[in-house]
Amino acid sequence: MSGQIHRGWKLAVAALVALAASACTQAARYDGASKVARNEIHLVRLSHALPASEELGDAGRAGIERFLADIEAGYGDTISIVAAPDYPDTAADAIADLLLDHGLVLAAPPATLAEVPRDGGAILVVDRYVVTPPQCPSTIMHATRNYMNAPSPQFGCANVINLGQMVADPRDLVTGRSGAAANTEKATQGIQLWREDTPAIVAPQNTDSGTSSFGGSGAGGGGF
Numbered sequence: 240m241s242g243q244i245h246r247g248w249k250l251a252v253a254a255l256v257a258l259a260a261s262a263c264t265q266a267a268r269y270d271g272a273s274k275v276a277r278n279e280i281h282l283v284r285l286s287h288a289l290p291a292s293e294e295l296g297d298a299g300r301a302g303i304e305r306f307l308a309d310i311e312a313g314y315g316d317t318i319s320i321v322a323a324p325d326y327p328d329t330a331a332d333a334i335a336d337l338l339l340d341h342g343l344v345l346a347a348p349p350a351t352l353a354e355v356p357r358d359g360g361a362i363l364v365v366d367r368y369v370v371t372p373p374q375c376p377s378t379i380m381h382a383t384r385n386y387m388n389a390p391s392p393q394f395g396c397a398n399v400i401n402l403g404q405m406v407a408d409p410r411d412l413v414t415g416r417s418g419a420a421a422n423t424e425k426a427t428q429g430i431q432l433w434r435e436d437t438p439a440i441v442a443p444q445n446t447d448s449g450t451s452s453f454g455g456s457g458a459g460g461g462g463f
Contacts, residue, residue, distance in 0.1 A: 276373035276396040278403035280413050283367045284350070285310050291326065291359030295333035303337060303363060312343060312365060315408035319349035322361035334363065340436075342429050368410040370403035 287306040292299065312318065318338060320331055335345050350364040375396035406412060 276375060276399050278373065278399055278409075278412060279371040280409050281369055281371065283369050285365040285367065287363040287365075288356075289320070289322075289326075289330070289334070289361040289363055291323070291361075293327045293329055295330055295337070299330075300333075300337060303334065304341075306363070307338075307341065307343070307365075310365060310367075312341075315367065315410065316343070317346045317350070317366040318343055319346045319364050319366075320361050321349050321352050321355065321364055323356045323359050325359045326356075326361045327359075331361070340432065342432065368408065368413070370406070370409045370412070372400040372403050375400060 287303065289299070289303075295303075320326075320334060322331065338344060350366055352362065352364070356362055373396060376393050403409070403412070408416075
């Protein structure tokens with residue numbers, strides 16, 4: 240009987256020691272060294288294969304228009320043709336005219352691909368920068384104690400998200416933009432095209448509305 244009591248006392252003492260040790264453990268502290276909230280900018284490359292042909296043709300024109308409508312090509316997109324050495328100049332000129340009809344322009348020099356098309360074909364390449372906003376609000380303050388009186392990681396996070404959503408060309412968040420003079424010819428291009436010839440309206444796939452279209456703001460080199 241005395242042995243059982245002795246073992247019981249040992250267990251009780253061990254439990255008290257463990258409880259005291261856990262009480263002395265410091266809670267996690269927030270020191271303000273968490274990751275700064277910032278927008279992440281990524282380059283997305285979209286492409287459309289072009290067959291080797293002297294002329295663009297109705298099928299080729301429809302394919303390009305559908306491709307541009309599906310990706311909603313417009314302001315900030317850089318569009319170029321990566322072609323085989325023997326790709327016909329007449330076809331490239333027809334594509335440039337088609338893009339111009341929708342307020343888009345070809346960029347120079349063209350995009351760099353790992354492999355150039357063969358058999359006289361080409362690839363229509365659209366480079367686009369997209370924004371991935373930070374995760375706000377942060378939950379780090381809910382799991383830690385701010386004994387250092389460090390600034391909250393929430394401060395400024397909404398401003399960062401709004402900036403990423405408001406900027407017309409996300410490329411500007413990476414490279415900036417010079418204070419060059421405005422391109423008046425490009426600025427009035429849409430009005431001129433509307434007066435001379437009503438732009439074609441192409442409805443994206445899987446929609447019931449027949450009024451959606453693409454373009455209208457220009458591309459090439461990040462826009463205006």
